[in-house]
Amino acid sequence: MNNALILLIIIPLITGMVLIIFRKKIVFHRVASAAALLVTSIISLILIYQVKTKGIQSLQLGGWEAPFGISFVVDMFSALLLLTTSLVAFACLGYAFRSIGTEREANYFYPLYLFLITGVYGSFLTGDLFNLFVCFEVMLISSYVLLSLGGTKIQLRESIKYILINVLSSSLFLVGIAYLYAVVGTLNMAHLSARIAEVGQDGVTTTVSLLFIIVFGLKAALFLFYWLPGSYSAPPTAIGAIFAALLTKVGIYALFRTFTLIFYHEPQITHLLLGIMGVATMVLGAFGAIAFSDIKRILTYNVIISVGLIIAGLASYSLIGITGSINYLVHDMIIKALLFLIGGTIISLTGTDKLGEVTGLIRTHPYLGWMFFIAALSVSGIPPLSGFLGKVFITKGTFEAGYYWLGGVGLMTSLMVLYSVMKIFMNAFWGETNLSQEMEKGTTKGVMFPIVLLTMLTVLLGVGAEAMQPYVKIAADDLMNPLHYIHAVLGSNSLQ
Amino acid sequence: METLMAITIGFLFSLGTYLVLTKSLIRIILGTSIIGHGVNLLILTMGGLKTGGPPLLGGEDLSYTDALPQALILTAIVINFAVTALFLVLAYRSYKTLRTDDMEQLRGYEDE
Numbered sequence: 301m302n303n304a305l306i307l308l309i310i311i312p313l314i315t316g317m318v319l320i321i322f323r324k325k326i327v328f329h330r331v332a333s334a335a336a337l338l339v340t341s342i343i344s345l346i347l348i349y350q351v352k353t354k355g356i357q358s359l360q361l362g363g364w365e366a367p368f369g370i371s372f373v374v375d376m377f378s379a380l381l382l383l384t385t386s387l388v389a390f391a392c393l394g395y396a397f398r399s400i401g402t403e404r405e406a407n408y409f410y411p412l413y414l415f416l417i418t419g420v421y422g423s424f425l426t427g428d429l430f431n432l433f434v435c436f437e438v439m440l441i442s443s444y445v446l447l448s449l450g451g452t453k454i455q456l457r458e459s460i461k462y463i464l465i466n467v468l469s470s471s472l473f474l475v476g477i478a479y480l481y482a483v484v485g486t487l488n489m490a491h492l493s494a495r496i497a498e499v500g501q502d503g504v505t506t507t508v509s510l511l512f513i514i515v516f517g518l519k520a521a522l523f524l525f526y527w528l529p530g531s532y533s534a535p536p537t538a539i540g541a542i543f544a545a546l547l548t549k550v551g552i553y554a555l556f557r558t559f560t561l562i563f564y565h566e567p568q569i570t571h572l573l574l575g576i577m578g579v580a581t582m583v584l585g586a587f588g589a590i591a592f593s594d595i596k597r598i599l600t601y602n603v604i605i606s607v608g609l610i611i612a613g614l615a616s617y618s619l620i621g622i623t624g625s626i627n628y629l630v631h632d633m634i635i636k637a638l639l640f641l642i643g644g645t646i647i648s649l650t651g652t653d654k655l656g657e658v659t660g661l662i663r664t665h666p667y668l669g670w671m672f673f674i675a676a677l678s679v680s681g682i683p684p685l686s687g688f689l690g691k692v693f694i695t696k697g698t699f700e701a702g703y704y705w706l707g708g709v710g711l712m713t714s715l716m717v718l719y720s721v722m723k724i725f726m727n728a729f730w731g732e733t734n735l736s737q738e739m740e741k742g743t744t745k746g747v748m749f750p751i752v753l754l755t756m757l758t759v760l761l762g763v764g765a766e767a768m769q770p771y772v773k774i775a776a777d778d779l780m781n782p783l784h785y786i787h788a789v790l791g792s793n794s795l796q
Numbered sequence: 797m798e799t800l801m802a803i804t805i806g807f808l809f810s811l812g813t814y815l816v817l818t819k820s821l822i823r824i825i826l827g828t829s830i831i832g833h834g835v836n837l838l839i840l841t842m843g844g845l846k847t848g849g850p851p852l853l854g855g856e857d858l859s860y861t862d863a864l865p866q867a868l869i870l871t872a873i874v875i876n877f878a879v880t881a882l883f884l885v886l887a888y889r890s891y892k893t894l895r896t897d898d899m900e901q902l903r904g905y906e907d908e
Contacts, residue, residue: 445882448886459890460886460887463883467828468828475838478835481865482843482844
């Protein structure tokens with residue numbers, strides 16, 4: 301029992317609710333939401349420490365023992381993601397202070413933002429499949445409103461599609477839950493894992509697991525990503541960045557959780573399918589990233605490519621592949637937020653996102669340019685930045701598992717990622733400066749802090765990778781050994 | 797009873813799918829709502845249909861009803877209701893702004 305787990309849900313939720321009451325006090329909104337995220341960052345740091353020293357932590361809500369009550373569980377994998385979420389959310393919030401505009405601030409931007417983070421925390425923490433659905437919905441409903449907040453034409457058009465695809469995938473999620481309940485008779489993840497390990501994963505269970513691949517694939521933009529490029533480029537920069545950093549990652553987390561804890565007995569069917577979908581995601585995403593010539597579209601396709609790469613590590617289902625995926629997942633959350641923030645800053649400076657119309661920004665904004673350069677190297681996995689280690693481990697894992705095509709495609713798409721982001725760098729920052737400082741539509745004043753913060757994080761994560769590895773190793777070990785999780789949740793009940 | 801439920805659920809799903817595939821936005825929203833109802837019935841059926849058993853474990857009766865699916869459905873109904881309400885408001889707003897509810901005209905990107 302560890303009550304710190306529930307604090308991560310309560311703090312942003314209650315803060316958001318209080319903020320709704322004080323609608324007019326914008327400064328209070330800013331201070332309170334930043335404070336809430338700082339506190340949750342500290343709590344997730346404490347959780348990482350506790351998981352390292354005392355093993356997987358769990359909380360049975362209301363004292364109802366698992367599997368009868370709802371369990372909250374945090375292992376090293378979710379603890380690392382919780383910390384990264386807190387940091388990225390804090391940085392994007394800092395960007396929103398200066399860029400989101402008073403109109404949106406007065407219309408409950410900050411409460412919605414906190415509810416979104418609540419949903420993400422909840423999804424990482426929960427140990428119950430139905431509760432995962434509820435946390436998904438908390439996150440999604442906030443994202444629906446954030447996406448349409450402001451009501452411009454493109455936002456409305458894209459939110460309709462985004463809501464429709466997510467409502468349908470939520471329905472399919474419930475269908476999966478219903479079938480699984482009929483087959484196994486429980487929804488607690490640890491209990492599910494124990495029972496399926498006991499009776500074996502038969503054809504029906506495997507079929508249900510394929511339904512979960514579709515559901516989480518839709519959320520994670522794994523192959524079923526056709527909704528993503530439009531809806532992630534519609535909202536303002538701060539919202540787009542937090543979407544790109546967090547929302548697909550929650551789907552990836554759910555895939556990792558279900559396919560390492562519950563449905564891991566038939567990897568030649570489920571994990572192979574995940575691998576094939578991963579390859580298709582990487583290839584199609586790379587085509588998109590190369591084909592388009594506007595900043596936002598290129599960056600959204602980069603989100604898709606990285607989803608495929610992370611899932612490649614899961615598909616290999618080897619310790620080294622999973623280690624790589626965890627490394628890359630943490631890196632990707634930071635780097636996607638960073639790329640979106642810098643891309644959004646370029647667009648707000650120049651007033652256009654067509655690459656041909658932006659040149660020579662390095663003269664007027666050298667720091668922004670070099671930080672974009674660092675981000676571009678990091679996202680394509682150049683050492684010593686943070687993307688390198690994850691990519692090496694994922695590739696090694698896929699080779700060990702015999703999926704040479706998977707690792708090979710991963711490496712090929714890395715080159716295309718490099719090309720696509722360098723295209724932005726060379727077009728936007730090199731060349732003749734066609735925009736004097738007086739002519740600029742926006743300003744970098746006040747928005748540089750979050751960008752610098754995230755750049756420092758990606759450099760630190762790359763240079764200090766050695767220090768992080770013990771934690772990642774624990775996370776990967778626990779993912780590969782479902783018994784650890786089961787014992788932590790069910791305790792002495794695990795034999796029943 | 798299970799057969800009847802299966803046919804009903806299948807009918808609701810096919811009706812919902814048909815409506816989601818139409819062009820008009822309001823029909824699409826109704827379609828998602830109908831699929832939501834189909835899902836709720838599915839959860840109910842999957843929990844096992846019994847008549848006359850109280851939802852108590854450990855009582856005198858040998859037959860008891862599982863109360864969990866009903867708790868799940870209650871949550872799912874609330875969420876479905878909230879999302880449908882939001883979706884309808886958004887549809888109205890986008891009809892006022894975009895002057896159309898035809899999905900054919902809302903497809904693709906602006907610059908294509």
